[in-house]
Amino acid sequence: MNEFNEIELLFINKLLNKVNYGNLNLFESNQFANSPIGNSILKKIELKFEARFSEIKKRNNNAGISEFRYEFDNYVGKAILERLNVLDKSSYQAISKWNEKETEKFAKDILGPIKYEQFELLKLTKFLTEKSKEKNSS
Structure with a gap:
């Protein structure tokens, strides 16, 4: 579950190439922004770094920065x-x-x-x- 599958890796590759080397138009931006694939990637990253994110959230809360x-x-x-x-x-x-x-x-x-x-x-x-x-x- 924590490993990225081929579709997710292609998604990341396409997104990063677009951001780095192309002009991301509104249609493409919406495709990336509204994609369940992107959300799946975000969830995996969150799980992988849960302890670290928890530490950051705690510091932010103490500093008055909302979640x-x-x-x-x-x-x-x-x-x-x-x-x-x-x-x-x-x-x-x-x-x-x-x-x-x-x-x-x-x-x-x-x-x-x-x-x-x-x-x-x-x-x-x-x-x-x-x-x-x-x-x-x-």
Whole structure:
């Protein structure tokens, strides 16, 4: 589980090459940002360095620095919403066909290992549902 699989390594390779040697356009940025593969990589890194991250979190808490969390209206939430606002119409067409559970799963995939409260996840799910209706009616 802690080893990177071939798809994850290709994902990292493509991302790093794009960042280092290319121009990352908005479409590509969204592909990387909303990818369950990227979230899988983040979870593995978090598990591998859990003790070290725990130590850093403790120091940050003592210094009054809050933990990295998703809230619909904080800087993390706003960055995610900004990307979702420019998601292509075909993505929203697909989302519009999903039921609530499928939309929630997608929202969880977007958040990946970021900590969040259930009511914040519900706000994101509702946003995705409403945005898909809006995009499909235009």
